[in-house]
Amino acid sequence: MGRVAGIKPEIRSIMSTTVAKALALLDFFSDSEPEIGLSELARRSGVDKATVHRMLLVMCDHGLVEKRGAARLYRLGAGVLRLARVRETAFPVSSVFQHSLAILSANTGETAHASLIAGRALATIGVCESNRGSRVSLVAGEILRMHSTASGLVVLAFSKPDIVDRALNEPMVAKTSRTITNTAVLRARLQEIRLTGFADADQTNEDDVYGLAVPVFDVDGTPAGAIAVATPAHRMTNDLRHQVIAALFQEAEKINFGIGGNPPADFRAAVARFSQT
Amino acid sequence: MGRVAGIKPEIRSIMSTTVAKALALLDFFSDSEPEIGLSELARRSGVDKATVHRMLLVMCDHGLVEKRGAARLYRLGAGVLRLARVRETAFPVSSVFQHSLAILSANTGETAHASLIAGRALATIGVCESNRGSRVSLVAGEILRMHSTASGLVVLAFSKPDIVDRALNEPMVAKTSRTITNTAVLRARLQEIRLTGFADADQTNEDDVYGLAVPVFDVDGTPAGAIAVATPAHRMTNDLRHQVIAALFQEAEKINFGIGGNPPADFRAAVARFSQT
């Protein structure tokens, strides 16, 4: 297509650049699939095998990816451990979250998880499963899309308009039959969430999973991520809802304190309204 | 410079590709400098400001990097936390190391650290400082070069010849006045290390720091990384040396067991020889 002179520069970063394609490869690795072969990666990313191979070589050189000794599979390399260490010692947020997740899971008896804004999506950085027999078992390390998850929606609801616009303009995959992909409907939901302070997602990201999420904030009052509790959909009752939300609000406050986050006025107002019920 | 038709393909990955340049930016973030500005990154990497900016944008989109809200500085993003989580839950090595580091530090009274092969260098994935007043305080999260550190040398010593060749053919920076950069001398040292099973580095990577390192291995018998103890150079005595090496060998064996590593015959022989002294 060439480069049509004055094309919008933001659009380019969506996919066109080579680094974007290379980094996108990393997103295919998850807890459920920690090792992937060359052809498989090429197929999923839609990029040519030769190209993928060249990019993997470079990433191997930098330790982001490594080749499992004998097998011909690629996996995430030791470099990511180092990077995480550097970030965590400089800005220890992950550890702060972990503590609250344990409490949430214990108090609600359900699976709790936390995620942080990572570029255009949410990165799950911690999970604490309940010890009940029937529970939601999340694929941890997953990337959460903004439009289909409770965490994503609640983050968007308190984000600046330009972030919201960018998110809603992206192609939205219908993860289940209930996923909302209509922009107008989503905007209405965001408005609603801004008033309640929490978001729920009734099987919009995964069948049989009901999610409830509450945002946590940065120093500047913008959302940093979210904490959430996921239950089997059939088990959710009004009572449990109320209990979970209360627990989430409580832990969110602790986390905000721990990471030096400043909840904006509208969120604090929403929490206050909830407490009065 | 163009691309001279049939140029060696391996050489390309050294720097020429764009992804390599982008990923190289990540290496500038460390514990001592967790946030860096655009111009600074451009200066250090030797890449044009505009290019660096474009690459940073892409990496922000993928959550590998993020812009500190108000300040105009970049830092490692939440995406690296997710990646590390994925790798660690699938292949839990970091946690295995951490335990041994605590023991090492306690038993020797000095600072212990562990590193894993990450591409062409070693990535420090764990540090445990001693609680003595005078101790070596490492810049954790640092990238260790193969030629100037005890850990790097001991890893090279038990690596396959092609790995060694590649490492020795790279430009070797003299980190201190004592750093060995001569290829022939280094090869002799590697031969020596293969016989003793450990490597020492007397102020070859940092002034006043004396390092002792021992390798840990992968399932296939190739080195996975190294554990090391660093002391103030003046404090190192023959007695301490012997004690530290014994402790290192002992912990290395535990770690190998923990990560399913198989030490090759020559390493086991070296350990046996040491035990007889």
Added chain:
DNA sequence: CCTTATGGTTCATTATTATCACCGTTAGTT
């Protein structure tokens, strides 16, 4: 108020990358 630093942007040039067809191996099937 002028200087000098910063982060950020643009656009024509050109060097880089994607593509396709191709190898050599491995693994599964008949």
Added chain:
DNA sequence: AACTAACGGTGATAATAATGAACCATAAGG
């Protein structure tokens, strides 16, 4: 064992995307 199909990996060329000098706008500092 022969055969097939998939795999990881490679190389040359057409077509693309990266590059970097010059350009703003802003902020800090003298």
